[in-house]
Amino acid sequence: MKVEFYKHNIGQQDIDNAVEVLNSLFLTTGEVANQFEDTFSRYLGCRHTVGVTSCTAALHLSLLACGIGPGDEVITTPMTFIATANAVLYTGAKPVFVDVEPETGNIKADLIEDAATSRTKAILPVHLYGQMCDMRKIREIADKHHLTVIEDAAHAIEASRDGIRPGQLCDAACFSFYATKNITSGEGGAISTNSEEIAEKLKKLRLHGMSKGAAERYSKRYEHWDMEMLGWKYNMSNIQAALLLNQLENIEKRWHRREQICQMYEEAFKEDSGVTCLKVLPNSKSARHVFTILVPPPKRDSILGQLQERGIGVAVNFRAIHLLTFYRQTFGYKRGMYPIAEKIGDSTITLPLYPKLSNEEVQYVIKVVKDVTTS
Numbered sequence: 001m002k003v004e005f006y007k008h009n010i011g012q013q014d015i016d017n018a019v020e021v022l023n024s025l026f027l028t029t030g031e032v033a034n035q036f037e038d039t040f041s042r043y044l045g046c047r048h049t050v051g052v053t054s055c056t057a058a059l060h061l062s063l064l065a066c067g068i069g070p071g072d073e074v075i076t077t078p079m080t081f082i083a084t085a086n087a088v089l090y091t092g093a094k095p096v097f098v099d100v101e102p103e104t105g106n107i108k109a110d111l112i113e114d115a116a117t118s119r120t121k122a123i124l125p126v127h128l129y130g131q132m133c134d135m136r137k138i139r140e141i142a143d144k145h146h147l148t149v150i151e152d153a154a155h156a157i158e159a160s161r162d163g164i165r166p167g168q169l170c171d172a173a174c175f176s177f178y179a180t181k182n183i184t185s186g187e188g189g190a191i192s193t194n195s196e197e198i199a200e201k202l203k204k205l206r207l208h209g210m211s212k213g214a215a216e217r218y219s220k221r222y223e224h225w226d227m228e229m230l231g232w233k234y235n236m237s238n239i240q241a242a243l244l245l246n247q248l249e250n251i252e253k254r255w256h257r258r259e260q261i262c263q264m265y266e267e268a269f270k271e272d273s274g275v276t277c278l279k280v281l282p283n284s285k286s287a288r289h290v291f292t293i294l295v296p297p298p299k300r301d302s303i304l305g306q307l308q309e310r311g312i313g314v315a316v317n318f319r320a321i322h323l324l325t326f327y328r329q330t331f332g333y334k335r336g337m338y339p340i341a342e343k344i345g346d347s348t349i350t351l352p353l354y355p356k357l358s359n360e361e362v363q364y365v366i367k368v369v370k371d372v373t374t375s
């Protein structure tokens with residue numbers, strides 16, 4: 001049997017929506033992008049959303065919009081995709097890592113204050129695999145030290161914790177619509193915020209710092225635009241937005257299927273001493289973006305290979321960032337500095353998880369994982 005690592009859910013309705021845009025006059029950021037932004041804001045319970053080309057762009061612009069720049073420090077986690085820390089570097093600021101919780105892989109909020117210095121300007125928590133960090137505690141620390149909070153919610157569109165959704169206790173929350181994300185336009189991203197000031201700044205920053213977007217320039221009587229600040233070219237197109245609208249409508253239905261699959265995995269690996277699963281905490285709804293198991297580090301790479309040989313698509317999310325060559329060479333990070341993140345990074349294997357996965361395929365993955373971890 002072959003079980004793909006991921007299959008997207010783009011269906012006929014999404015294709016029809018994209019074709020409708022392709023048959024229209026306006027391909028770039030316009031009415032359809034605005035409609036997606038409004039729908040996304042309503043779904044999250046947030047006041048504003050700004051569509052961009054990726055979560056990396058969302059992180060970069062959010063940091064800029066919050067005034068982060070050279071000489072500043074941003075506290076984040078080493079257990080994430082490199083985009084999180086790289087975006088901090090794009091602004092000229094320095095990512096400062098703190099270790100994570102062993103049971104969730106999320107940043108350990110209790111360690112944040114110890115890492116804060118007079119240069120610290122922001123906290124950048126990542127809701128790993130779909131489970132939210134302790135946002136109430138993080139907001140409390142941020143308020144005490146006058147820090148900005150930007151959430152990396154690339155994995156966490158559907159998540160909530162203690163009644164809080166992404167975007168509600170922060171200055172800006174960043175989302176990804178990359179090819180394997182819970183909703184996707186191939187590439188894409190968004191920033192949600194309750195601050196009108198930040199939203200207005202983000203709209204300019206995503207388009208070269210121009211005072212008017214293409215839709216405003218061409219749909220009304222021509223008015224000159226100005227460049228008010230240095231911005232980037234990160235605006236979401238109508239084509240991307242058209243692909244996302246219907247997926248957003250079906251997001252909870254698809255989450256339910258992923259939740260079912262995760263529960264099948266968790267049940268199967270409960271008694272198995274060779275495999276550990278991270279925990280979803282009480283009062284927490286995980287967006288169930290990826291499902292990872294932890295295996296003994298010396299066996300991890302061999303298990304990865306054996307799963308692939310038996311037809312199962314796998315990935316590693318993630319090896320701890322501070323041990324990657326660039327971060328070691330640039331900042332002098334060494335093994336031992338963030339032991340829990342290192343342990344997860346050395347143990348983790350991501351299994352297939354998507355609504356199209358059949359029960360039969362899930363059972364096959366479970367059987368093969370058990371075979372190769374107990375042999």
Ligand SMILES: Cc1ncc(COP(=O)(O)O)c(C=O)c1O
Nearest residue numbers: 054055056081083154176177178
């Ligand atoms: C935690 C996290 N943050 C940010 C990103 C970057 O997302 P994008 O590919 O949309 O730039 C990813 C991508 O997978 C991610 O996993």
